[in-house]
Amino acid sequence: MTVTTTRWSYHDTAASYALAMLIFLTSIGFSSFSQADEMLHWRTLWVRSMPPGATVSAAYGELMNHGDKTVTVASVSSDVSDSAEMHEVIAEGDQRRMAQLTSIDIAPHQTLVFEPGGRHIMLLDVAAPLAEGGKVEVCAVSVAGTRACSLGQIERQAPVTSDPHSTHH
Numbered sequence: 001m002t003v004t005t006t007r008w009s010y011h012d013t014a015a016s017y018a019l020a021m022l023i024f025l026t027s028i029g030f031s032s033f034s035q036a037d038e039m040l041h042w043r044t045l046w047v048r049s050m051p052p053g054a055t056v057s058a059a060y061g062e063l064m065n066h067g068d069k070t071v072t073v074a075s076v077s078s079d080v081s082d083s084a085e086m087h088e089v090i091a092e093g094d095q096r097r098m099a100q101l102t103s104i105d106i107a108p109h110q111t112l113v114f115e116p117g118g119r120h121i122m123l124l125d126v127a128a129p130l131a132e133g134g135k136v137e138v139c140a141v142s143v144a145g146t147r148a149c150s151l152g153q154i155e156r157q158a159p160v161t162s163d164p165h166s167t168h169h
């Protein structure tokens, strides 16, 4: 049995969660629970720095489903505020507005992209402005309870990568 979490962001919170999940799975006899089958990980992650006085920021990145089943992402969280939401940007005429997404499906072996101008993770009620150079932990949690967490660098602009987002649809 494997309890899935991102290997390179494995830390105390994830470890205690994994232990709790192991105890839970043991208690229900490993039956009818798909959490152990889900393989989610963050391929990239970064968080927008904030100007003084701001209370909201956004996280962007690529969340991969390495498994053979569709994974439904049901919530997101971060370690810099108590409130995080998945948003998409909707064009209405020449206006653009944000709408909250309550869940997002990721098909097997597909990547969910959060990027500036499009779907993003909104961090609300951030107490202290995020300064460039720091890091923020962001977690995505599936309906089945899989938790994928990673540390995102705080950047002013999208970091340049060798695999541009323009290849994604």
Ligand SMILES: [Cu+2]
Pocket (backbone or CB within 6 Å): 087, 098, 120, 121, 122
């Ligand atoms: Cu938003």
